[in-house]
Amino acid sequence: MSPAPRRSATGGTRSKIPQVSWREPRPAPIILVSGAEEVCAERAIAGIRDQLRAADASLEVTDIRADDYVAGTLLTVSSPSLFGEPRLVRVFGVEKASDAFLSEALAYLExxxxxxxxxxxxxxxxxxxxxxxxxxxxxxxGGVEVACPAIKRDADKYDFAAGEFSTVGRRIDSGALRALVAAFADDVTELAAACQQLISDVPGSITEDVVRRYYGGRVETTGFAVADAAIAGRYGESLITLRQALASGVDPVPMVAAIASKLRTMARVAGSREPSQALAARLGVKDWQVDRARRDLSGWNEAALAGAIQAAARADAEVKGASRDAVFALERLVTVVATRAPFGS
Incomplete structure (x- = not known):
């Protein structure tokens, strides 16, 4: 019995062609690189080029735009030259393709x-x-598809960063990985660059001390650092960390998002007696996140947690334009969380 076709990274039609990891792309007559995560797509595209060039140094590489397409270009640049060099034609902007390109591309597939x-x-x-x-x-x-779906969930960001190190046979401590992802949680491209810098600069295992030495200011002033202090009830520390973060240019929106994310995980974990690994699999998070949420719940009750989640929802709207003072909205949220004060008091 043949396997069921798989849903594509861009949604909709299930794909009958091979699905190839962006970390291990492979050449084919037609390669579809789909999905929103640009850093993964760039890696896949560069990997294809490098493999083809390694096989034949005379490779001709041509880039064209599907949204600014001149009729006849695809056939011209893909046709054999006098000396028969291999050709790589990279077509960008297919999501905005002109009618002329779509028509010629469909004909080319035949x-x-x-x-x-x-x-x-x-x-x-x-x-x-x-x-x-x-x-x-x-x-x-006869194509293959390289799926590059957006990396949005915390668990996916940890997997991405861990893969950066494991792919090249380097070890990173779990604490170092958490600190690194927290510092660059808002931008996968920056996270990838930070991983590559550590791989390039640091011999041996990557420890949390190494991450803090390289990115200490950023690690200490992230929304997650503020969230950790507030949720633990360390009111003074949370306000100091908040002001340091704002002074270093951290935007209020991701800071509210970090606090809200931790509160939601706490709410989903609260009351469950499932083993961490089973619960993490069901919730789509890492088992250490479940363990951390369970520790964070110490000192919280149902009413305080519900009030904090309400406060986070209000702050989220306010920092996105519902209030003229985003900093005040953020400080009020931190106060509610850190003091366990009733929402609205």
Missing amino acids: GPQEGATVLLRHTGATVRGKKLLEAIRGGAG
Whole structure:
């Protein structure tokens, strides 16, 4: 019995073609690089180029835009040259493709040029090019799909960062990994750059002390540092850390998000007697996050937690424009959380 086709990173049609990890891309006549996570897509595209160039140094690389397309370009740049060098044609902006490109791309799938690799980048930002994507995923042209879905959940960010180190055979301590992800939780591209800097600069294992030496200011002034102090009831420390974070340029929006995220995890964990690993799998988080949330619940009761979550929802709206003073809204949230004061008091 053949396996069921898999849903694509851009949603919609299930794909019948091989799904390839962005960390381990492989050449094919047609390569669809789909999904919103740009850093992963860039890695995959560079990996394909490097593999083709390693196989034949005479590789010709051509970049074209699907949204600013000149009729006839795809066939011209993919056709064999006089000396028959391999060709890599990278097509960007497929989510905004012109009618001319979509028409010619569909025709190309019926007879890909020998020695040519055509790579199409579709971010999934629009449904533009749906017929083309369906044709590729249906097997036309003998393609593969490299899925690069957006990395949004905390668990996915930890997996991403851990993979940066494990891929090159480097070890990072769990505390160091948590500190690194917390420091760059708002930007996966910056997180990737930080991982690569540590890999390049630091021999041996990466410890939490190393992360703090490189990114100490950022580690200490993240929204998660503020959230940790407030949830633990350390009111004075949470306000000091909050002001340090604001002074260093941290935006109130992700700081509220960090506090709200920890409160939500606490609420989901509260009252459960499941083993950490089982509960983490069900909730889509890491088991250490479950353990941390259970520790954080010390000193909290149901009413205080509900009030803090209400306060976080209010602050979230206020820092996004419902109030003219985002800093005051954030300070009030920290006060409610750190003092366990009734919401609205």
